[in-house]
Amino acid sequence: MTSVGAAAGVDLTGRTAVVTGGGSGIGRACAIRLAQAGATVTVVDLDEAAATATAQQIGGTAYAADLTDARVLDELDLTGEIVVNNAGFQHIAPIEEFPPEKFTALLRLMVEAPFRLIQRSLPRMYAAGYGRIVNVxxxxGLRASPFKAGYVAAKHGLEGLSxxxxxEGxxxxVTSNCINPGYVRTPLVEKQIAAQAKSRGIPESEVIDQVMLAESAVKRLVEPEEVAELAVYLCSEAAALINGTSLCMDGGWTAR
Ligand SMILES: NC(=O)c1ccc[n+]([C@@H]2O[C@H](COP(=O)([O-])OP(=O)(O)OC[C@H]3O[C@@H](n4cnc5c(N)ncnc54)[C@H](O)[C@@H]3O)[C@@H](O)[C@H]2O)c1
Known part of the structure; x- marks a missing residue:
C-alpha cells in the first residue's frame, strides 16, 4: 500500500506506535494518520468499542484500559517506538467545589499514565536509536483559565515530564515534545459547551465565540486532522532536532 505519509515524505513503515485515547477525536485522527504513514498502531482507550472501531479501520490493535486506575497502570504491558500521550478529559468547577477524586484522576490520566508509558517504552526506543514521544x-499547558484546576495542573505537569x-532521550x-492546541472540534469540547455556559451564566450559543475563541486571532476551532498532521511530522526524521518544546496550534491565543 502506498501510504499518504510516504507520499508526503513521512514514512513510518516498520515503526510501532501506541496512541492513548485513540477511540475518539484527536487520538483517533493521530492513529489514522500514523497508520497512513505506515506505522503499526495500538489504540488504547477506556471505551473498548471505540478503540476497536479505530483499530479495525487502520488494521491496528485495540487495547481497552482505564488509565486513571492505578492497578491498570501497574500492569500496563505496552511499548512503542512512537508514543502519543493523548487520552484526557475535562472537569469544570470552581476550586472550592472541585471534587478531589476528579483532580486525582486528571493527574493520573494526563501525567502518570504518560510517565508509565514513557518509562516502559524508552528501553525499546534506546535499542532502536529512534523514539518519538508526542504529548498532546x-x-x-501554558496558560490558565478559571474553573479548570485539575486540567490546567495536569497539562502543566505533562509539559515538565516532556x-x-x-x-534524557x-x-x-529519542525526542519528546508537546502539541498545544486551542479548542479542537471533538466530543470533549462539545461536552464543555453546556458546562461552560452554566459556570459563566451565559447562553450556550455564546460559549464558542466569547469564551473558546475569545483569545484566538483565527476565529475557528482547530480540526483533529490538523493536530494529527503535526504529530506525524514530529515522528519524521526531519523533526529529529525538535525536542523538548511545545508547539502551539491555537490561532494566536498564546501570542498574547
Ligand atoms: N478538544 C480540544 O479542544 C482540546 C484542546 C487541547 C487539548 N486537548 C487534548 O487532546 C486530548 C484528546 O482530547 P479530545 O478532544 O480528542 O477528546 P475526546 O473526548 O474526543 O477523546 C478522548 C479519548 O480519551 C479516552 N479516555 C478518556 N478517559 C480515559 C481513561 N481513563 N483511560 C483511557 N482512555 C480514556 C476517551 O474514551 C476518548 O476516546 C486530551 O488530552 C485533551 O486534553 C483537546
Missing part, C-alpha cells in the same frame, strides 16, 4: 498538551524526557535518538 493544550494551550492550557522536557525531562527530551533531555535526546542523546539516544
Amino acid at each position: 498538551s493544550s494551550a492550557h 522536557k525531562v524526557t527530551a533531555l 535526546g542523546p539516544k535518538g
